Amino acid sequence: MNSKRTAQSIVYLMLVVFATITLIPFAHMLAGAVKTKLDFAATLFLPAGDGFLGIGWDRITLENFYRLFFELEISRALLNSLFLSSVHAILTVLFCSMGGYALAKLNFKGRNFVTTLVLTALIIPGPLLLAPGFQLLYQLDLLNTYTGLLLPGLTPAFGVFLFRQAMINGVPNELLEAARIDGAGEARIFFELVLPLVRPMMGAFLMISFMGTWNNFIGPQIILQSPDLQPLSVALNNLKGIYGTDYALIMAGTLVSIAPVMCIFLLLQREFIAGLTGGAVKG
Amino acid sequence: MKKRLNFAPWIFLAPFLGIFAVFTVWPLIHSLFLAMQQTYGPGRVEWVGLHNFKFLLTDPLFWKATANTVKFALGSLFIQLPVALGLALLLNRPSLKGRAIFRLIFFAPSLVGLPFVAMLFAPIFEQRTGLLNVTLHKFISAWDPNFAWTQNYIMTALIIAALWMYAGFNMVYFLAALQNVSKDLIEAAEIDGASPWQRFYHVTIPGILPIAGFVTLLSVISSFQLFELSYIMLNDTSGPDNGGLTIVMYLYQTGFQTGDLGYASSIGWVLAIMLITIAMIQRRILKRHEEY
Numbered sequence: 157m158n159s160k161r162t163a164q165s166i167v168y169l170m171l172v173v174f175a176t177i178t179l180i181p182f183a184h185m186l187a188g189a190v191k192t193k194l195d196f197a198a199t200l201f202l203p204a205g206d207g208f209l210g211i212g213w214d215r216i217t218l219e220n221f222y223r224l225f226f227e228l229e230i231s232r233a234l235l236n237s238l239f240l241s242s243v244h245a246i247l248t249v250l251f252c253s254m255g256g257y258a259l260a261k262l263n264f265k266g267r268n269f270v271t272t273l274v275l276t277a278l279i280i281p282g283p284l285l286l287a288p289g290f291q292l293l294y295q296l297d298l299l300n301t302y303t304g305l306l307l308p309g310l311t312p313a314f315g316v317f318l319f320r321q322a323m324i325n326g327v328p329n330e331l332l333e334a335a336r337i338d339g340a341g342e343a344r345i346f347f348e349l350v351l352p353l354v355r356p357m358m359g360a361f362l363m364i365s366f367m368g369t370w371n372n373f374i375g376p377q378i379i380l381q382s383p384d385l386q387p388l389s390v391a392l393n394n395l396k397g398i399y400g401t402d403y404a405l406i407m408a409g410t411l412v413s414i415a416p417v418m419c420i421f422l423l424l425q426r427e428f429i430a431g432l433t434g435g436a437v438k439g
Numbered sequence: 440m441k442k443r444l445n446f447a448p449w450i451f452l453a454p455f456l457g458i459f460a461v462f463t464v465w466p467l468i469h470s471l472f473l474a475m476q477q478t479y480g481p482g483r484v485e486w487v488g489l490h491n492f493k494f495l496l497t498d499p500l501f502w503k504a505t506a507n508t509v510k511f512a513l514g515s516l517f518i519q520l521p522v523a524l525g526l527a528l529l530l531n532r533p534s535l536k537g538r539a540i541f542r543l544i545f546f547a548p549s550l551v552g553l554p555f556v557a558m559l560f561a562p563i564f565e566q567r568t569g570l571l572n573v574t575l576h577k578f579i580s581a582w583d584p585n586f587a588w589t590q591n592y593i594m595t596a597l598i599i600a601a602l603w604m605y606a607g608f609n610m611v612y613f614l615a616a617l618q619n620v621s622k623d624l625i626e627a628a629e630i631d632g633a634s635p636w637q638r639f640y641h642v643t644i645p646g647i648l649p650i651a652g653f654v655t656l657l658s659v660i661s662s663f664q665l666f667e668l669s670y671i672m673l674n675d676t677s678g679p680d681n682g683g684l685t686i687v688m689y690l691y692q693t694g695f696q697t698g699d700l701g702y703a704s705s706i707g708w709v710l711a712i713m714l715i716t717i718a719m720i721q722r723r724i725l726k727r728h729e730e731y
Contacts, residue, residue: 167529174526175544181559181603182547184570188562197568251454258451270452277463281714283664283687284707287700288466288473308462311455342447371552373667374687378695389554393671396558400674403562410558414551421550425543429611 188407190216196404220408230409232384233391237370238416240387244306245366249358251311256319257350261327274320277313290378305379306369315361322357323350359427363420370417388413474708476701484701491705501706503681504689507594511685512662514598515605520658522606524651527613542614545607553604557671560600564588564672571599589672593683597668605658612654613647620646652725659721660714666691686710 187201195215202216224230258264259271289308290299298304327350335345351358373389380386383394392409399405421428449456474492477485495501526545530538551559563570566585575582588596620643628638666687669678677684677692686706694703 164532164534167532167535171529171541174529175541178544178548178603178607180570181563184563185559196562200570200573251458254451255455258448262448262451264445264448267448270456273459274455277459279715279718280463280467281660281664281707281711283666283690284470284704284711285463285466286690287694287703287707288470289462290694291473291478291700292462292466292469307458311458313455313459316455342451346451367550367552371554373552373554373671374691378691389552392558393554393675396561396671397675403565406558407562410555413555417550417552418547429546 185407185410188404189220189411190218190408191404192217192219193402193404196402196407220405221412223405224409224412228395230388230391230395230412233386233388234412234416236385236391237387237389237413240302240306241366241369243302244309244369245362247306247310248312248315248365249362252315252361253319253351253354253358254346255311255316256321256323257346259316259320260323261329261332261350271320274313274316278317286374286378293379299379300381300385301379302385305375309368309375315365318361319354319357322354326357327353356427359424360429363424363428366420367417470704470707473701474705478700479698487701491702492709494702495705495709500681500684501686501689501709504684504686507681507683508663508665508685510594511597511601511665512659514594515601515658515662516655518598519602519605520609520651520655522602523609523654524613526606526610527617530610530614531617542607542611545610547607548604549608551604553667554671556600556604557668560596560603561589561672564596589683590679591682593669593673593678597665597672597683600668600672601662609654609658612650616647616650617643619650648725652721656718656721659717663710663714663717 183201188196191199191202192215255274259267259274285308293299293304293308296304298307331349332345335349340349370387371389372387373393376385376387376390377393380390383391386394388409392406392413395409396406475486475488475490477487477491529535530541530545548556562568564572566572566587569588571588572582572584572586575586576584586592624642624646625638628642633641664687665685669683669685670676670688670691673683677688687710690703690706690710693706694700
C-alpha cells in the first residue's frame with residue numbers, strides 16, 4: 157500500500173514540475189508586459205525592489221498597453237483579427253457542414269467521386285498553393301482585399317471530412333426519413349434536425365477555424381499590403397521589426413493577441429477537446 | 440419529390456465544389472506550368488522547362504533548407520511525441536485527482552498560434568538577459584550566459600519552442616487513445632503476472648498504435664511546413680548562415696521577396712512529393728505492425 161502511495165506522490169511531483177515549466181513562458185510574458193523596457197532587461201519576472209515579496213510593485217506599469225492602443229493603434233489590428241476570424245469561422249462551419257451532410261446522408265450519383273475528391277484534397281500541402289494562388293488572386297484583382305484572403309479557405313476538405321464523419325454515426329437515418337415523409341424540405345431538415353445533432357462538432361470546428369485565421373501569418377503577409385487591413389499576427393510582427401529590442405512592448409502585444417483565443421477556448425473547452433479527438437478515435 | 444432529392448446534394452456541395460475548383464484544382468494545375476517558368480513578380484513570365492527542377496537539385500540553399508527542416512522534424516518526432524505520451528500516461532492514472540486542471544495547463548500552449556509562440560520565445564532565447572541562458576547559468580555555472588541560441592543553435596531553439604507548444608496538444612490525442620485501451624485486457628495481463636513494463640509493451644502500445652500513427656504523421660507533416668516560428672523569431676530573416684532557413688521559408692523568399700513564383704512553385708512540388716512519400720512510408724510501417 158505504501159509503495160502505491162509513493163508512486164502516486166511521484167506522479168504528482170512530476171505533473172507539478174511539468175505544469176510549472178509549461179506555465180513559465182506565460183508568467184514571463186505577463187510579467188514582461190507590465191515592466192518598462194529597462195526593467196525587462198534587468199529582471200526575469202516582476203521587477204525587483206523592496207516591496208512585498210521583494211518585488212518593486214511601484215515600478216509596475218501599464219505604459220506598454222497605453223502605447224500599443226493609443227500610439228501604435230494595435231486596436232485596429234485587433235478588430236481586423238476579430239472580424240476576419242469570426243467571418244471565416246462562421247462561414248467555414250456552414251459550408252463544411254453542408255458538404256459533410258451531403259456526403260454522409262444523401263444518396264446521389266457521384267457521391268463516391270466527391271468523397272474521393274475530399275480525401276485526395278486532404279493530402280495537398282498548403283505551401284504548394286501559395287505561388288499559384290497568389291498569381292490567381294492577382295489575376296482576379298483580389299490582392300489586398302479580405303475577399304482574397306478569406307475566400308480560398310472557406311471550404312477546407314478537412315472540415316468537410318470531419319462533418320461527414322460526425323454525421324454518419326451521429327444522425328440516425330430513420331429520423332431523416334420520418335422528417336421527409338412529414339414533408340419537410342431538405343433545407344429545413346438540415347438546419348433544424350441535422351445541425352443540432354452535431355453541435356459538439358460545430359463548436360470544435362468553429363474554434364479550429366477561428367484559431368486558424370487568428371494565427372494565420374503567411375496568408376495576410378502575402379495578400380494584404382495596406383497596414384490598416386492587417387491582422388494582429390502581421391501587425392505585431394511589423395512592430396517587432398521596428399521596436400525589436402523593446403521586448404516589454406512586444407510581450408504586451410503578444411498578451412493582447414492571445415487573450416481573446418484563450419477566453420473563447422475556456423467557453424468552448426469541453427466541445428473543443430471532444431471534437432478534436434472524436435474523429436481520430438472513431439476513424 | 441424525387442427530383443428535389445436528386446438536386447439537393449449538389450446545392451449542399453456547391454460551396455465546397457465551387458471554391459475547391461477555383462482555388463485548389465485550378466492553382467494546382469497552374470502550378471505545374473508555373474514550375475516550368477521563371478517569373479518576375481506575378482506579371483512577367485519566361486518559359487524555362489525543367490530548368491527549375493534541375494537547378495533545385497544543385498541549389499545549396501535548398502539543401503540547407505531541407506537539412507534544417509529534417510533536423511526540426513526529427514527533433515519533434517523523437518522528443519515531442521515521447522514527452523506527449525509520457526504526459527498522457529501520467530494523466531491516465533485512474534486514481535489521479537485534478538486531471539482536468541493539469542490537462543488544461545498542458546493544452547494551453549497549443550492555443551497560442553505559431554507567430555505568437557515565436558514572439559513569446561524570442562526574449563527567452565536572448566543572449567545575457569534571456570530567461571533560458573540566465574537560468575542555465577544559475578544551475579550550471581560553466582554555462583555561458585552569452586550563449587547565442589538564435590545564432591548558432593536556432594533549430595534547437597525552435598525544437599524547444601515547438602515542444603512547449605505541441606506536447607500538450609499531442610497529449611490530448613494520446614490520452615484519448617489510452618482511454619480506449621481495454622481495461623479488461625490490462626487486468627487480465629495483471630492477473631497473469633505481467634510486469635508493468637510487459638503490460639505497457641504488449642497491451643498498451645498495440646492499443647494506442649493507430650492513433651499514435653495518426654499523431655506521428657500529423658506532427659511530421661506540420662514540422663515539414665515550418666515557417667512562422669523561424670521567420671518571426673529571426674526578425675524576418677533566415678538567420679546567420681541561413682541556420683534558420685526552412686523549405687517553406689525558402690519558397691516564401693524566392694516567390695515573394697525575389698519575386699520568382701515559378702521557382703517557388705517547383706519548391707512547392709518537391710515539398711509535396713516529400714510529404715506524400717513520408718505519408719506512404721508511414722502507412723506501410725503501420726500496416727506491417729497491425730498484422731501482428
